[in-house]
Amino acid sequence: MLSVIYGEGGERFRRTLQALAAGDSRISFHPPLAASEVVSALGSYDVLAVPSQWLESGPMVVLEAFAAGVPVIGSRLGGIAELVRDGVDGLLVEPANVMAWTETWRRVCTEADLLPRLRAGVRAPRTIEAVAGEMANLYDQLLTQARAVEVNSSVAVVP
Secondary structure, three states, X not given: OOEEEEOOOOHHXXXXXXXXXXXXXXXXXXXXXXXXXXXXXXXXXOOEEEOOOOOOOXXXXXXXXXXXXXXXXXXXXXXXXXXXXXXXXXXXXXXXXXXXHHHHHHHHHHOOOHHHXXXXXXXXXXXXXXXXXXXXXHHHHHHHHHHHHHHHHHOOOOO
């Protein structure tokens, strides 16, 4: 298994990771990609790991992985846990639990059918156009309901 790490994360963090990975040819470090290149680059990988320990409300990288058809192994936390369907299009792991992450990677490396099954479960994320259309329809429904209430409350009933 090869591990490819993109991004910066600060000079101190980068140096620490590189020191930990020193001499391990399975791990490579690369500068951040341009936003227009992310989905294409992700498409060449078997799986994306998102081991966040912070609450992420809208993890764009998960949506980008799904757009590329790539399953996600991510922390069972916030937006990651809301987007990844555990066992369907990815796996969720308790954040900061080294043993749980180790066991998950063991499964990925030893269960031959796991990644193909997860990849088959990936569905493309909704486009911004689809989300905007859904929001417009919702607002139309709410306005229609509000107008109906307004009309009904302005009708006087005289006994």
